[in-house]
Amino acid sequence: MPVLVYPDADDLVSRLRRVISTVDLNCHCRTRLEAALDRFTALEHRREARKALLAARGHRDQIIARLTFLAEIDELTEQEPDITVFTETAALFEEIAGAAADAARAVRLCTGLSQSRYYPRWANDMPDDGKGDFCEEGSSI
Numbered sequence: 001m002p003v004l005v006y007p008d009a010d011d012l013v014s015r016l017r018r019v020i021s022t023v024d025l026n027c028h029c030r031t032r033l034e035a036a037l038d039r040f041t042a043l044e045h046r047r048e049a050r051k052a053l054l055a056a057r058g059h060r061d062q063i064i065a066r067l068t069f070l071a072e073i074d075e076l077t078e079q080e081p082d083i084t085v086f087t088e089t090a091a092l093f094e095e096i097a098g099a100a101a102d103a104a105r106a107v108r109l110c111t112g113l114s115q116s117r118y119y120p121r122w123a124n125d126m127p128d129d130g131k132g133d134f135c136e137e138g139s140s141i
Contacts, residue, residue, distance in 0.1 A: 009044030013037050045113040052106040052113075059103035066092050066099075 020033060069092055076085060 009041055009048075013041050049110045049113045052109040056103040056106040059099040059106070062099045063096050063103075066096050070096075 017034075017037060020030075025033065070089070073089055076089070080086065
């Protein structure tokens, strides 16, 4: 069976909702379908958050590995005969900065996914006017 990869679950679910909104479903089916789509979106957010945290941990490990090499900076003096050591040390700092920036982006992605979790689609799309939604012949959803 082929493996489907969804780079943007929110976009996919949004397109599915748009298509399904044109289909005549009874209230119970539509409610169940919306709940299933919400669960799918939540699961995709969790999967993406796990992947982002794993990436952040990998970047942290890269930083730790490079920090051990930076311990040698204590042995350097301004009169170092091998000036390539300064270039290599500067490169280590740049690599650490790059890994830190990548880790920060990964963790910020988790923030966005958590906000989506706590502020789901329906909370923003439907104003609460106290009247509720109605289907066939006044039956409330």
